[in-house]
Amino acid sequence: MNSNIILFVTFLALLSSALAADETETEFHYRKGEEADPSKWSSIKPEWKICGTGKRQSPIDLTPQIAKLVHNSTELLQTYYKPVTATLKNRGYDMMISWTEDAGKVVINKTDYKLVQSHWHAPSEHFLNGERLAMELHMVHKSAEGHLAVIGILFREGAPNAFISRIMDKINSIADKQGGEAIIGQIDPREEFEWDLTKFYEYRGSLTTPPCTEDVNWTIVNKVGTVSREQIDRVVDARRGGYEANARPAQALNGRVVFLNEQARR
Template identity: 80%
Template sequence: MKTIILFVTFLALSSSSLADDSDTEFHYKPGEIADPSKWCDMKPEWKICGTGKRQSPIDLTPKIARIVHNSTEILQTYYKPVEAILKNRGFDMKVKWQEDAGKIVINKTDYKLIQSHWHAPSEHFLNGERFAMELHMVHKSAEGHLAVIGVLFREGEPNAFISRIMDKINKIADAQDGEISIGKIDPREFGWDLTKFYEYSGSLTTPPCTEDVMWTIISKVGTVSRQQIDLLTDARRGGYEKNARPAQPLHARLVYLNEQSSPSPSPKIQIPRVNPY
């Protein structure tokens, strides 16, 4: 009989909160007793993982998107360097800031940066292609709504930020719930390019799969080395070696592809008028 290992999930059991310390039981490996196809049957509050019509991740292509150019709403980033810790949660590696590291503003709503973590392989697809890794920057509004910025990476040159903290990852790679200080981290070090991105209304990609998430997926794909991929993958155990949920049906959702007509060094990026709530 297979043993289900308890880990700590990064997301809330309701759409109005973000609980980093909730015990949960789920796997990613197909055929396991709690693989993604069975999440909806594991607990009553996880039923939406199978019945929801706004589930994430999805396959993003220009064919399904409405293209917009510099619309009247603005996405702005306001970040600052503060002390951060790296935590091995068993199913992923998480960076969490000890103080207020800033926010993003979407459709005039503030979303405070909560944490970041990686999935390997990527959860979202671009034009049918799954990539080597995906970074999630998780933000939360005062009302409890979530906004996640996703950055995709293909195998290639090393990622500069991961290179900076590789020794820290190594130190807690074998320590479930182990954590270590990584000093002051500026969220801008993760290196986004916000000149072109997709936006849609979706869900958490782990149970309870709550449908209350504004997703922004950067179109430009970065790079990460094989050594870095292996390091983050080897730190996961018990069915989490590949921690990516399969792509979910689009159903009748709107997807927007925002393209800046004149790229600017300013962090102010135009996005469509979308309110998923």
Template identity: 85%
Template sequence: MKNIILFVTFLALSYSSLAADETETEFHYKKGAEADPEKWASIKHEWSICGMGKRQSPIDLTPQIARVVHNSTELLQTYYKPVEATLQNRGYDMMVSWEEDAGKIVINGTDYKLVQSHWHAPSEHFLNGERLAMELHMVHKSAEGHLAVIGVLFREGAPNPFISRIMDKINSIADIQGGKASIGRIDPREFGWDLTKFYEYRGSLTTPPCTEDVMWTIINKVGTVSREQIVSVVDARRGGYEANARPAQPLYARTVYLNE
């Protein structure tokens, strides 16, 4: 009987470890707890840059810290197309991924293929010292493995049309970590953002391992999201992920560009 108990315990621990690796749940956001953002750097050696890095994200974006440029259409171009998409509850966020090639962005002549999109609530980036209600991240990757993320900020207000379209799917997997739901053909442009004015800077992943290899583009025009939508997205996250936003990081000597 003792051997059976030990074997079952080993299986449970192995499954727990596997789940942590698959869902990246070895970190969370609950302030003061063992794995909160201030302690990410000490959890694993390969996460040390979370505390030591000089190009960490998110940051507070203001015109005062930015260098203004006027060639946005040359710097960033989008080429998207509608393909079948899936919504997944990863436990720490809600993610939309595409089953086929949904297009790309081109930054300074480099192609970055769209990989997935997900939401943070509240926002991770600050705008003029203000943390907003929500932030969308559209994650792209180049052939060399470099990342480019477009961030869209939202205030509480009118419902967001795209979230309204998939609200029933969000609610259907809110209680299922790892749960997935087909959401049909989705054109990435349906997320609804305006590239006429945006901030751009070199930063990092906002979750461990905090790798400093991300070109960030944060749209200056703020959208809206309803209270019901915020609650629905946040309700899918529990156990330290209810507020999945990393604190703002020091700018250090980086240059931030404001494209107008």
């Protein structure tokens, strides 16, 4: 066999290996009992060790029994959003919305956190009163110092979600295209996601995916929205293998203080 044929065969073997790796290898996933499931995240990479050793991990089960009731919601958290053009992206492990311009911010304890992106988990990651719900939206914000604040909105299966209905054709257009993107026009985060901040849980936690960094200020809205079975299925079907149910199990509270903020009655 001459050298050119050998090089060509070697090239084909490497190409085949690379394509297989792209299709099957994931650094982490959610299939229980397999090599990279959530119970093993801490051993996959040294920098992910905190996924197993951390004491402020997320998500958690939120109940009034574990929470300290306070009446300062309007002082604790304020939102300043504005409508700007948004892009939907299929990241393989979730559907993400990002804003091409400054979409505004939240102010938590007098610190500004700029809105970066939003994405969905199905089923929900946080439990509410011991129940795992159908879906959870995470609105990810970052401060100038790099600290994170995430607002979580929970959904039960029921009536269609108005916002997902609005962008369903965009979801369908990139459902089979990992890395695919679609412009979805101007989005005002507060109006489109229709959440109510008169009552919410707040606690200090972590990213719910590796590296599980414990530098997240979590706000979970108490009022639960609805999403239809068709919408859930379409968002889930768009994910690649290992991410069909992209929700980390609930983590230990480890003595953390959880606040249930309720707007004071006038």
